[in-house]
Amino acid sequence: MKKENINSECTLNQAMEMGLTEEEFKLICKKIGKIPNLTEAGICSAMFSEHCSYKSSKKWLKILPVSGDHVIQGPGENAGIIDIGDNQAIVFKIESHNHPSFIDPYQGAATGVGGILRDVFTMGARPIALMNVLRFGETSNAMTNHLLSGVVKGIGGYGNCIGIPTIGGETNFNQSYNSNILVNAMAIGLVNKNKIFYSAASGVGNPVIYVGAKTGRDGIHGATMASAEFSNDTESQKPTVQVGDPFTGKLLLEACLELMKTDLILSIQDMGAAGLTSSSVEMASKGNVGIEIDLDEIPLREKNMSSYEIMLSESQERMLMILKKGAEEDAKQIFKKWDLDFAVIGKIITDKKIILKKENKTVCNLPLNFLVNESPELNREYEIKTSNINLDNKDIIVKKSIKTILYKIIGNENFASKKWIYEQYDSSVMGDTISIGNKSDASIVKIHNSDKGKFQGKAVAISTDCNSKYILNNPIEGGKITVAEAARNLVVSGGKPLAITNNLNFGNPEKKEIMGQIVGSIKGIKEACEQLNTPVVSGNVSLYNETNGKSILPTPVIGMVGVIDDIEKIIFMNAKINETLFIVGQDENKYNGFLQSSLYQEIFCDDFSGQVPHVNLKKEKNLHDFIIKLNNNKIINSAHDISDGGLLPCIIEMLLSNKLGININLPSRIKNPNKENLLFLHGWLFGEDQSRIIISTNNPDKLIEFSKSENIDICCIGKTNNTGVVEIPKYDSICINKCLELYNNTIPNLFS
Amino acid sequence: MIIDVTIDIFPKKEVLNPETEAVKKTLSNLGYKNIDELVLSKHIKVSFKNLNEEDCLYQSKLMCDQILVNTNIQDYEISVLKKD
C-alpha cells in the first residue's frame, strides 16, 4: 500500500477541486508564504467554504441587530443565549441539513437533529425541546412521499431516541423544492447563567481532548477525494453519508453535562461541519492562542486514514474540549462510565498557529488569524426585485361558493393539520411539554421545576415562520412579515418575544436577483427585529439550493423564542362555547381584504404573483402590547393569529377541537348578497392582511372599553354555539365536521 | 484458525410481520406479482478464533438463545461459512 505523500504541494487544479477559487488559492499561497500541501489546502478550503466563512452573506449579516438587555450571547458561538431571569438562560439555534437530507432523507435529517442538539449542549445547556421547519416538493411528485417519510423518520429516529421532545415547527410543499428539500432543525436548551460554557481556548500547555464517537470517513468533501494524484491509496474510499447514532449522542450528552458539573472544562466545542478542522481552528483563534494536535492520537474507526481525511471527516457525536492541566484523569473516568472514547490529542500553544503532526512529522502548519479573519468576504452584486404586478381583488376572485373555497383551503396540504407527521415524534418526553403547536400558535414547554407553591411556573414559547411567497414578491416587506408573524404567534400564546435565530435558505448567490432576495430579506428582518426588540442571537445560511439553474423559493426561516412568565397566562387557540369572537387589529367596515400573494390566489389562480400585504411595524408592536394587556386583565379566553388562508379558515381552526358553530356577523355594507358585495366578502373572509388577531372572550364590554382607550380597531365576529355550523348569513353555511375531516385526513391520504 | 459462522434470524411464520407485509405489497405494486413468500431476516456473521468447529457451533447456539434471538417470535439457523 502506498503512503499518502503528505508533503506534496497542492496544485491549482487540486485546490479548485476542493472548492477554492484561483484567486483564493493565490491569496493563500501569498499569505502563508508557501504553497500549501494537500492537508493544508483542504483545511483552507473548508474554512473558506460558504458554510464556514459565510463569505456571500457576511457583509449583510453584519447589519442585523445582535444585542439587547437580555442577550447573553449573540452570533459567533455554538448557539445564542438569552436571559430569562431567575439565574436561568435559554440557549438556542436553528441549522439546516438540506443537501444531506435529499441524498439520504433518514440519515440527513437525523444527523441534522444530532448536530443542532450538540450545538446547544456544548454550551452547558440541557436541551429541552426540538423544532423543525421542512419544505418538500409538490405532493404529486413521486419523490416527495419518499423524502417526507424518510425525513420524518430521521427526525423522530434521533429526537425520540435521545429523549428530547419535538414540539413543533412547520411543513410546507411547493414544486420549487422538488429537487432541493429543506430540513432546518432547531434546538432549545436551558442553562444556569453561571454554568455557561464557551468555545474560546485558553491556557498555553493545557490539554486538548477529543471525546465521543470514533472518526471515520463520513461526509468528507467529495470532489477532493476523487483526485487521483491525491491518493493512490487503495484503502481510500469514496466519501460516505454521515450516519447519526442517537444512542452515542445520548451518552455524549449525559457525559458532557456530568463533566460540566465539575470545573475541569475550560472550553468546549462540537465537531460539526468540517469536523476537527473548524472546531480546532475556531477554538484556538477565539482564544487568541495556537493549537497543536497529534493525529496519531485521534480515535479512528477505519484503518489508514490520511491526515486530510481525519481533519475533514464529519463523523457525528464528537466534541473537542480544552481541560485544565491535570484534569485529564478525572474527566476520563466520566467518559469511561458512559463507554465513550476519550483521548488527549494535543495541547494549546503560544504561537497562533494550527500545527498537526502525524507519525512524528508536521503535516500542517498554518497561521490561524489568516484562516479565520482573512477568509473572504464577498461583495456580491444584487438586485432587490419586487413584483411589478399589481392585481385587483376582482382579478383574483373565483366564481365559487364560500363553502367550496373554504373546503379547498382547509384541505390544502399547506393548511391542513400535520398531525400525521408530528405524531411520529415523541413530543411528551421530559414531562414539560405544554403545547406542540396544535393547541396554541406557538409551541410551549415549561421550565422544569419552575413552580413554587401556588405559582404554577414559567414557560418558553417558540414559533417558526417563513412565508416564501411574500419574500419572492417583495424581499424586504416579506422579511418584515416573517419576523412580525413569528412574534405574533408568541404573543397570541401568552408569550413575550425575546430573540430570534434564523436560517437563510436561498438559491445561488452568484445570481444578482437571488443575492437581492438575501439582501432584501435581511434588511426586512433587521427592521422588524429592531422595532419588535427581538435581536438575532444565532443562525445559519444555506445557499446554492438549486438544481439545473432553478432555485427554491427564498426561504429565510425565523425561529423566535419568548418567555411566558406565568403559565397561568398561556393562551390556547381553541374557543369554547358561548364566547364572543373579535378581530383585533381590524375595523368594522373599512376593511377590504388583500388577496394578492394569498393562499386563495395560490389555490384558485395557480399563481401567487403580485404585491404583498404591508406590515406597519409600529401598529404591529401596539397590537402585541394590547394583547398582552388584555391577557394580563384576563379578558382573552383563546386567541389565534390570522395568517395563511385569511379570516374564515382561521376562525374554523379555533372552532374545530370543540366542534362549535357560529353565526358570523358580517359588516353592514355587505349584508345583502349582490355581485359587488360578493367581491368584498371574498376579500373579507380570505384576505391576508397583516397585524390581525382573533380572540374569544366572555367579557366583550371590557374589551370594547380597552380598545377605545388604547385606540385599537376591533370587529365583532359573533358568539360561538354548539350547532357545529358556521353560518354566513344569506351567503352560505359550513359544516364543522366536514372541515375537521378535511383538516385531519388530507395529509394521511396523501402519504399513508 | 479462523472459523466464520453465520446466523440467520427470521420471524416465526405464525407471527404477523407488518414489515414483511409492507415490502410484499410495495413489490407487488411495482409489478412483481409472482411472489409467493418473502422473508426479511437478520444475518449475523461471527468470526471465531482458536476454537474447533464443534465449539464454534455450540457457542453460536448459546449466543442465540441468550441474547441474539427472541425465541418467542424468531427462529434461527446457524451454519459454518468458511474456515481458513
Added chain:
Amino acid sequence: MRVAIVVFPGSNCDRDIFEAIKSISKKTPKFIWHKETDIENFDLIVIPGGFTFGDYLRCGALASNSPIIKSIKDHASRGGAILGICNGFQILTETKLLPGTLIRNNVLKFLCHDIDVIVQDTLPSPFTWGFKPLTKLNVPIAHNEGNYYVNDIELKKLIFNGQIAFKYEKNFNPNGSVENIAGVLSENGRILGMMPHPERSVFSHHNSLDGRLFFKNLIEQLLS
C-alpha cells in the same frame, strides 16, 4: 416507601418517573445504574422508558443482559413489585419476567399521542386494585415497538389468570397488539409492564392527571 429507578445507557424517562413519584409519594426515589449488582431492598423497582442501548439488536435485548438484571430477578423472586414502562416493558419481556414480546407497531410508525386505556378485572395486584375494573385512564403513548404478541395458548392463560392489566379501546388499538393489550401482569400480579406513560400525565400542565391517580393508587396499595 422506597423506590428504585433503574438507569441504563439510553434510558430517557428516568427523570420523568422520578419527578412523578417524588411529587406523589413525597419521598425521593433512588437512581440505580445498570452496572450495579448489589442493591438494597426496595418496595418498588421501576424500569423507565427510553432507548436502552439504542434499541440495537432488539428493543430491550441488550439491557436484559446488564449486570443489574440479576438483582431485579432476585427482587422479583422475593415477590417484590416491579413496574416497566414502555422500553421498561420491553426489557421485562426480554428478561422473561413477563410473558410475550413487543414487536413493531403494525402501522410501521412511531406513534405519540394521548390515548384511553381501560383497567381490567385482574388477579390481585397493587397496580390495578386501586381501580374499579373498566376505569378509563387517559395517558400518552410514545413508541415504535408496542405491538404486544403472545401465542394463542399463552393468551388464553393470560386471560384465564387475569393477567391483562390494561387494554386499549377496541377501535383505537394503535399498534396491533393482540387482544388490544396495553399492559400485562406477572402470574403473581407483582410485576407490571405497560406501553403507555402514566408519568406524563401527573402534573397540572399535562393533558390529563390520570397518571397521577395510577401512581397514587399504586403507592397506597404497596403501603397497605
